[in-house]
Amino acid sequence: MTTLLTGEKNTKTLVLASGRAHPELAKDVARELGVDLLPTTAYDFANGEIYVRFGESVRGTDVFLLQSHTAPINQWIMEQMLMVDAAKRASARTITVVVPFYGYARQDKKHRGREPISARLMADLFKTAGADRIMSVDLHSAQAQGFFDGPVDHLWAMPILTDYVRGRVDLGNVTVVSPDAGRIRVAEQWAAKLGGGPLAFVHKTRDITRPNQSVANRVVGDVEGRDCVLVDDLIDTGGTIAEAVKVVLAAGAKSVIVAATHGVLSDPAAQRLSECGAREVVVTDTLPITADKQFGQLTVLSIAPVIARAIREVFDDGSVTSLFDGNS
Structure with missing residues (x-):
């Protein structure tokens, strides 16, 4: 006390x-x-x-x-x-x-x-x-x-996440990507913190009768040759984010860093994220990240x-x- x-x-x-x-x-x-x-x-x-x-x-x-x-x-x-x-x-x-x-x-x-x-x-x-x-x-x-x-x-975890990511990308060549159209506002705030670069979002469809499943269709915005930061509030099974990373890389992105506040990381998230092509996956420790959820590209920042x-x-x-x- x-x-x-x-x-x-x-x-x-x-x-x-x-x-x-x-x-x-x-x-x-x-x-x-x-x-x-x-x-x-x-x-x-x-x-x-x-x-x-x-x-x-x-x-x-x-x-x-x-x-x-x-x-x-x-x-x-x-x-x-x-x-x-x-x-x-x-x-x-x-x-x-x-x-x-x-x-x-x-x-x-x-x-x-x-x-x-x-x-x-x-x-x-x-x-x-x-x-x-x-x-x-x-x-x-x-x-x-x-x-x-x-x-x-x-x-907000954004100050901690943006401070870290700022040192991991070329600020003159960064595009912030939202995993769907509904999170553009958050992507805008990220872009402002990273120097005001362009935005993009992944167009996706979701079947509301099937949990933790969506389909990433295409990127709206210019990501070719750019260091992309894909931002979201949480990563659960990793399917949405992993597919979004693949779509962004297929559109010509130079690299992709994933940043999210909450690493739920339900199985098989660790496998999906380690194999999706992301250069780094950054989360905070709002949730415990046990050994079975960790993988080589994962970085965990303290929210304390x-x-x-x-x-x-x-x-x-x-x-x-x-x-x-x-x-x-």
Whole structure:
């Protein structure tokens, strides 16, 4: 814990606790903040039920509960909700759910009748559990911020990713490529960070009845002879990105670097990405990248500094938006 003196009689105490999904990231965030993680006991009963208990009092504190929704995703979501409930019943002053990767974020609207809006349900569940605030990195769609009845801090990994990629390409010969027309706005922001070069996008078709499948048809824009940066928010099975890389290279690109915030990397992503022709695949560690998901071209950047700075701004009643030049 860390305590901040705010007056002669009043103090505020920051508490950072973590579930079991991504302990390495939690330790890195704690190190950046200069605090110790709250001792927490968590285990599974034989029938799959989860037990959670905090090892120290959180009464009157500002609690930040960090859990990234990695596989098995439903287990870790439930564990985080139990942590929220435990903090609420232990009389925490405020409870902020820190979700580097927000589960079910892709299910943010109804494509067909009789479907749920799962991203909204997630927000409702956290609110009911007792969360006052949600903090997440690069939500799949901006409207998900409106699903939660309370403050939502939408953090961006773009500064970390662009700083790294800037040193890996010829800025006078770079084209930023969106994997589909729907992410052109993000590609524009990337292009501005990389010197204002041209844009392109991959025209693709998707069958909404078949998950994790799409067909990359052709490149719209000039990529011939250029260093291309293919940007997206997440890579799951890698099919979309791998096909997009092949299409861009077939259109004459000199090289392709893939950059994405969330490396879900469900099987067979590692194989697809290692064989698609990309010079490098860059992601952050919002999700754990286990040994079976790693491959030669993969680079993993730490998101801990971004999360730690945002937590500090919230705790200090500062501005999270100021961390991202108004882009959050």
